[in-house]
Amino acid sequence: MSLTWGQLLQFLLSGLMYGSLYAVIALGFNLIHNATRVVNFAQGEFVTLGALCSLSLVMIGLPLPVALVGAVAIVTVTGWATERMAIRPVRGASVITLIIITIGASVFLRGMVTWIWGSDERPPLRPFWPGPSLALGPAMVQRQYIWILGIVLATMFLLWLLGEKTLLGKAMRACAFNQRAAQIVGIDVGRMVLLSWALSAGLGALAGVIIAPVVTPKWDMGVMLGLKGFAAAILGGMGIPAGAVLGGITLGLAESLGVGLLPDWGSGYKDAIAFSIMLAVLFVKPTGLLGARSEAR
């Protein structure tokens, strides 16, 4: 199997784009995990909700930027409500109970989505920057890819600022380190948990709205994306922001290059390739790529 440089570049680009998307979803997993030790299996539904809300808001005639911000806001409120209604009432329950509750929440949200939007796939959202693909040397870049990468990078930067430079971010990180100690120094842990849910839902929604122009949004689009995001979070080491980014990009590149390097019959197994690589890494290093730091935390 020989690859030309143009093809290789193309695989890298599409891997990078999807990888950055997985990274954003993985960051959402991390936020909630850090605040509560819970893996939120409803994360994928936030992606679906984001994409479908943005479609509907555009359909009722809102300008594109307003619709995008509006969709993220709606889903952020949904995340807030999910914490209020599903997680807070059983505060103090074991982590495994909470995880099962998030599975329930995901089924509930999917039900609501099919109820509101039906089960058909929709035509893609209007592109943010319409026009033909741009040439990057021998490869072609869809204009939406540039937006996706840009928004993802900006989001990561803002998250980093929030975590490192603000008091709020420091309080959230304190909760992640040690909830009881955080409480003792006067941090409202409940509020931090609520915040992490809202923020995490917002991140999921963001992934949904930026990908809406390149996919056919439908009720279960978030299931696979959520799973990939989860795999990325695990791959990088659950709870480590840099790990989520590394894991996401690795996963994206792996599935794209996997199709490229395997013979043609392998192209139908794109998802299997990604998950096999994740499993292989975990066999060698069960804590994930950056997992050693996790133990030192």
Place this chain on the structure above:
Amino acid sequence: MSDIRQRKWIVLIGVLFAAAVVLTWAGCRGPEEPAPPAPPAEEPYKIGAIFAITGDASSLGIPEKNTAEMLTKSINEAGGINGHPLEVIIEDTEGDNTKCRTAAQKLLEQDKVLAVIGPSRTGTTMAIVDLFETKKVPLISCAAGVMIVEPVREWVFKTPQSDRMAVDRIIEYLKPQNITRVATISDTTGFGKGGLRELQDLLPKGGMKIVSSLEYDRDATDMTAQVTKIKGTNAQAVICWGTPPGPAIVVKNMRQLGVKIPFVGSHGIANQRFIEVAGSAANGVVFPAGRLIVWDQMPEDDPQRTVLKEYAQNYMEAYGKQADTFGGHAWDALQLVSRALEKAGADRAKMRDEIENTKDFVGTGGIFNFSPRDHNGLTKEAFVMVEIKDGKWTLLK
């Protein structure tokens, strides 16, 4: 938070959750069969229909379900079949093999239907053919895969044209253009795999070489990796076998990555969904299709024109939407069953014989001539080549 308040929340969540489950469940169920307007003079003839009404093959199942309901209504308004009202019990497969089998078992064992039409997909059909062989109940599938009727199964028929006829038509179309190297890309469903097998068999016989055979999962949302591989070959055309949205994403990604060679689809893209999803990339796409979607462009003397016109106009009147090929398959299937009932009455074995001996039945998919060796009854003449121009289907030649 007090204990009582906490409990209140839990109860609220429980109720909401239950509501969601009930709602989704209600949403997934096919609508109840229409009740006959007056108490029937005779026992109703009960038949089953299994379609992918929800899920990712719903673009096939919904028109099929609509058509079955529309035709049942018109048959019953005209006095039923030999005085017996027709009752069609509709089940949803969600495009899933297991659910399809459960639905088929329910229809056969609980409802004791006389015959079943559907399912929508080749995969779901293959998952249940053995049930019909052992229970000795006629099944008329609305799925295209040739493996449904080859080898011939005593009790299993199908109305859609076969993949092989579509491939024959495609070769007839490509050959005069001196295209000898093609890339294929197909989905991993029964339909995609069946098509791929025919392509691999027939293209070399037609003097064409397959330079690359790619696949994609039917849930895939991005095909740039596969398209990049095609870009690296010297293919002169791409043949894509699948049902929307997959092929629409393939052609969109092709144009986005600057792959300009012709895109030839299968008859699986003969519905509006393909054009909606592919947008402007759909223009120039060529595919084989039954005459239904271009009935108004057919010459006046075409033997199918009257049937097609009537079905298309009735469908438009009843649902305010364009009729499409898939609904047409259900129309053909239900017509075959009702003709068999008319001649044979409620006798499954006699019905089967009637269906097998049907000659010159003008349906929406073509002119059917069944025989003990041919349970599809169509030839490649059932297909015409259609090009999408400015988002509209245009008859070629």
